[in-house]
Amino acid sequence: MSDDEQRGRGAASVHRVGGLLGDLQAADDQPVAPRRRADAERNRAQILAAAEQLFAQQDPRTVTMDRIAKAAGVGRATLYRSFPDPSSVAVALLDEHERRLQGQLIYGPPPLGPGAPAGERLAAFYLAMLDLLERHLPLALGAETGPARFRTGAYGFWRVHVRTLLVDHGIQDPDPLIDIALSPLSPELYQFQRHELGLSTERVGRSLADFARQLLRSGE
Amino acid sequence: MSDDEQRGRGAASVHRVGGLLGDLQAADDQPVAPRRRADAERNRAQILAAAEQLFAQQDPRTVTMDRIAKAAGVGRATLYRSFPDPSSVAVALLDEHERRLQGQLIYGPPPLGPGAPAGERLAAFYLAMLDLLERHLPLALGAETGPARFRTGAYGFWRVHVRTLLVDHGIQDPDPLIDIALSPLSPELYQFQRHELGLSTERVGRSLADFARQLLRSGE
């Protein structure tokens, strides 16, 4: 899993939107890629490690490129070579954690993987995402600034998954519903529910699971 | 309606969270308030007018205090006297438009106002909000930066309304569901659906209305 960090630069996560599934088990051989130099690799690792600290320590929305570079002990231009802005660093860090869940959704056992009714799968997906949010909220919040989370490769993956569930369930016009169904997973929203309203993870999770089952009810 | 602009400074919308309903028909007499000077009033109007232009012209997330001040023809400190940041200017502008809908939700005819089943009222609310978003998307996007939209007085109002509907319908634990039910109305999300995915207002609206009815189905 830590090997995954080496796959592509920060900006690459944007390109992943096209080849979502194929990317899951992509071999580590680089077809024509000019190969990364060892010092660049080392710097990238330092940057990611330092950034993870920073996002956890302070308000994730206030983390700057300048701060990350200083914390990682590299120059500003070196940082810019790998990432265009702070949120793309957070996206790269999140990617690693999200990839495990992505695999479970496709190949794992039900109800997360195939085999369960759509409503149950959606409920399980919500709970898994909630767990991810709970454990990596600072990163999720940091990833949201800028062009927002809708353009990340991960979001594209969730869209494909939810669309499958909606179609499975026989929804007439699934496309506008996809993002509606994903909207309760907004990091900002979760942060508000947990730390402003003081709701427990369990309470939010129960509501979300009920919500999923109600949305994709068998007795349509 | 244009008289409403004079009620309180920008920061005041934050305080509204407490007295949501009473504020709806608050008389214009100021109990102990020290009274606003005429030149301050004039400047405030100039600021709001200039800001509305700016938010519509460029990416609402890139509007700065500096730009607003220059466009309004006032000094920076004058602007800061009324508003702490650009998003609060957008909030103040939005407030005016939202207040009409707030009145309709309480006193208006069904299905927006009281009298219709909860599912129908939620569907009508969604459609009305969508209409608001469609007409004032730049402002809505501009209002989202910073501490996010969850802290605005308007959001507090929507929460109260939706909670009423959920309780009416007999939902067990309504509180975590409130913000889940409101999440599809995120301006960022609507912008993505409309201008990135190219979905029509009608299609999104139909999905949202179906979604509302499914969520609060009579045959619970």
Added chain:
DNA sequence: ATGGCAAACGGACAAGGTGTCCACTTAGCC
């Protein structure tokens, strides 16, 4: 009507962030 005073104004300032550029360093291949 006029003079005093507090509210309001707006330019200026220091601090800090952003991208980019370019001279230097260094890894990797011949």
Added chain:
DNA sequence: GGCTAAGTGGACACCTTGTCCGTTTGCCAT
């Protein structure tokens, strides 16, 4: 072991942010 290009990091010019403070101006009492 030297060549070459990728990689590095400090510096630069520009912009934004809040705040401070000397000046102006509306409002009220006289």
